[in-house]
Amino acid sequence: MKKCTWFSLFLVVKLAFGAGGIFEANLQLDNHRFDTDVIRRMEEVDLTDCAVHCSERGDCMSVQYSLTTKACRLFSTVFLSTIGGDPDIGWRYYQKTGGSCPSRHTFTGIDGLCFLNGGEGTRPEGVNFCTKMGSSLILVKSSNIENFLEKILDRTSKSYTHAKSAYIQGTWNFSHWIDDEGEVLQYTKWHSGMTFIPSKSHSIKIKQYNSGYYWQEATSGDLYVRNFFCGYFLL
CATH class of the missing domain: 3.10.100.10 (Mannose-Binding Protein A, subunit A)
Incomplete structure (x- = not known):
């Protein structure tokens, strides 16, 4: 019987931004770029700005940040695996959790x-x-x-x-x-x-x-x- 794998999906890498929630990195999705359900793209920003922009939006569930190009993407969905992504070195994925929701839950809007x-x-x-x-x-x-x-x-x-x-x-x-x-x-x-x-x-x-x-x-x-x-x- 295959047991629950949730705890292996999310590694504890967190950035806290007040009431907007906590952004948890899923390192298993590193170096893959997602092009679907993007609600905003930004260039030449730091990771904090990327997360803050998502934190301010009720329709933003997650972000992706390029450690090499400083590009940021905001998503209206969550990604659980690399299925649907394209290999691209430098990208890291963060899911917004907490806020008004229970711990580790993501508000979907x-x-x-x-x-x-x-x-x-x-x-x-x-x-x-x-x-x-x-x-x-x-x-x-x-x-x-x-x-x-x-x-x-x-x-x-x-x-x-x-x-x-x-x-x-x-x-x-x-x-x-x-x-x-x-x-x-x-x-x-x-x-x-x-x-x-x-x-x-x-x-x-x-x-x-x-x-x-x-x-x-x-x-x-x-x-x-x-x-x-x-x-x-x-x-």
């Missing part, structure tokens, strides 16, 4: 969502990890959050089924699909071919299909290793 990548694990491992981090397994309550997660999954590795997938919040209570608070899910994106046994308890996974990403029930699949993400909503 999407429906008040604070986001944290948990790595890979079984569903129980994901639930336990997110609880310890002060949040819960991510609740996909809108198409905006769904689209955000799909873009994140596009940049992850395939799971054991040779498809990209992740556990999300939601269980079957023998009559309705509900969230952790017992409220009926208002947003869903079920795969058209999905079937499940009403007499059994179920949970939910997002899975990649040829036609895109859709939801599917997970029963014994709770013990398979998939991506999982934590979420916390600011009021």
Whole structure:
């Protein structure tokens, strides 16, 4: 069984900028340049200015800084691996965390969502990890959050089924699909071919299909290793 890898993803290299949060460097992404979801480019700036500009923007989740050219890029997303990046010596990636969000979570600006990548694990491992981090397994309550997660999954590795997938919040209570608070899910994106046994308890996974990403029930699949993400909503 493959355990959660979150702690190996982020190494402790931090720059603090007051209420704007903490910028944590993911050194595993060093020397790769990302060209998607860029919301601002700057030249000839220092790292502090780069981070401050991101800190001042609610739609900025992360930055990339070139140690060789002093170029800066602000992103409206987060990157978890080098998938989608191009090799380019000197670039270092920083993710904005904290601020009004729980520790290590990133404010997305999407429906008040604070986001944290948990790595890979079984569903129980994901639930336990997110609880310890002060949040819960991510609740996909809108198409905006769904689209955000799909873009994140596009940049992850395939799971054991040779498809990209992740556990999300939601269980079957023998009559309705509900969230952790017992409220009926208002947003869903079920795969058209999905079937499940009403007499059994179920949970939910997002899975990649040829036609895109859709939801599917997970029963014994709770013990398979998939991506999982934590979420916390600011009021």
